[in-house]
Amino acid sequence: MPRLFASSGTPVAEGKGVSHGVQTPMGEVRFTASDDGREIATGHPERWRVGDNAWLERWESSGLELERLTCKIAPELPPGMRVDGCWGVMWRFLADQEIARFTAAARLAAPGPRGSGDTGQFLVALEFETDTWQMHIGTQDADALAERAGDGTLPARWWRDRLEETTGRRMPAQKRPWGQPPVRVGRRGGMSRCGPVAWWREFTAILSDIKDAIRPPRYPEDTFAVEIDPDGVSVSLPPLTPGDRGELQFLVAWVARRDADDVNADDASTWFAVERDPREILGQAGCT
Numbered sequence: 001m002p003r004l005f006a007s008s009g010t011p012v013a014e015g016k017g018v019s020h021g022v023q024t025p026m027g028e029v030r031f032t033a034s035d036d037g038r039e040i041a042t043g044h045p046e047r048w049r050v051g052d053n054a055w056l057e058r059w060e061s062s063g064l065e066l067e068r069l070t071c072k073i074a075p076e077l078p079p080g081m082r083v084d085g086c087w088g089v090m091w092r093f094l095a096d097q098e099i100a101r102f103t104a105a106a107r108l109a110a111p112g113p114r115g116s117g118d119t120g121q122f123l124v125a126l127e128f129e130t131d132t133w134q135m136h137i138g139t140q141d142a143d144a145l146a147e148r149a150g151d152g153t154l155p156a157r158w159w160r161d162r163l164e165e166t167t168g169r170r171m172p173a174q175k176r177p178w179g180q181p182p183v184r185v186g187r188r189g190g191m192s193r194c195g196p197v198a199w200w201r202e203f204t205a206i207l208s209d210i211k212d213a214i215r216p217p218r219y220p221e222d223t224f225a226v227e228i229d230p231d232g233v234s235v236s237l238p239p240l241t242p243g244d245r246g247e248l249q250f251l252v253a254w255v256a257r258r259d260a261d262d263v264n265a266d267d268a269s270t271w272f273a274v275e276r277d278p279r280e281i282l283g284q285a286g287c288t
Contacts, residue, residue: 002048002056004067004092004245007287009048009056022070022087022252025133027110029232029252031089035064035099054285063097064240071285073251075276081269086253088281093247095240102240106137106250107232117228122147123275124226124233134267135254138274139233142224145248153278154246158223158238251276 002009021030033041038061045057053072060066073086091104108115108128115126118136125138140148149158225236235248253273282288 002058002067004058004065004094005056005069005287007048007050007056007285009050012047012049012055021109022089024085024108024135024252024254025256026128026130026135026254027108027113029087029106029137030109031068031070031091031104031106031250033066033068033091033093033102033104035061035102037101040064040066041068051286054287056287063095063099064102065094065096067092069281069285069287071281073253073273073276073281073284075253075273075280077269077272081267081272083253083255083269083273086251086270086273088249088251088276088284090247090249090278090281093240093245095242095244097242099240101236103234103236104248104250105232105234106139106252107229107234108137109231113231115228115230115232118271119228120271120275124228125271125274126228126233127271132257133254134257134270135252136270136274137232137250137252138271139226139235139248139250142226145224145226145235154237155240155244247278249276249278249281251281 021028031041032039040059040061041057043059045059047058048056050056050069051071054070056067056069058065058067069088069090069092071088073088075083075086077083089106093102095102107113113128115128115137118125118127119141122141122144123138124141125136128135128137145154146158148154149156223238227234227236233250237246237248251274253270255267255269257267
């Protein structure tokens, strides 16, 4: 049975109705995980079906226990918004030895994917558009991950202690109450993210654009790295030590354009859909 998720599930044989990714109108979105550059989620994992559209998978390596929950989500959206499909993936891990870098990613496996960043407060998202479809892939940003350090879902030492050592003062919390809409900032939002990690990266990017020779002091190393690429998003964590455990989440949502829609119209439905509280994903999957 799964060890990192609590759920009653039925064992599933290889190839029996459980896919390795999520099929979307734009192609398959694949979810991967690696430790120190070595792919972990390969081969033939143990599998359990925990619902009609939810399953768990488990892998073990020499230094890491890893489980992945994949489930269909019915997101609660603002009035007038709708999506045609939404899936969530949650990774949980337990380190048995030191691991320099653990990385999880969600990527669109299609020829020449060209997504555009569409981030928000506590959200990193990538948007894909065609004449007929719109899709977002999203995950929590570095500030959201930092705020979760210490609540049992990520190691406590990763953020608050490191910032206190670097700045000499306690950083104020920036939690957003569950149910309050996120602030959209990407190419349409026109606002700056206010979290310390996002602010620093935005600041250093601006300086780099002004003059490549400008090299401000580096942000504290060994912190979270949430990246946007043309095909998807990835999250890399600080070094793991034996006994460290945590979870990361990714979501994908898509919607068909209405007949009256203009290709350039701003439909934020899929963007809102990939901004989910972890409790919502777990609750809809029937897991804890």
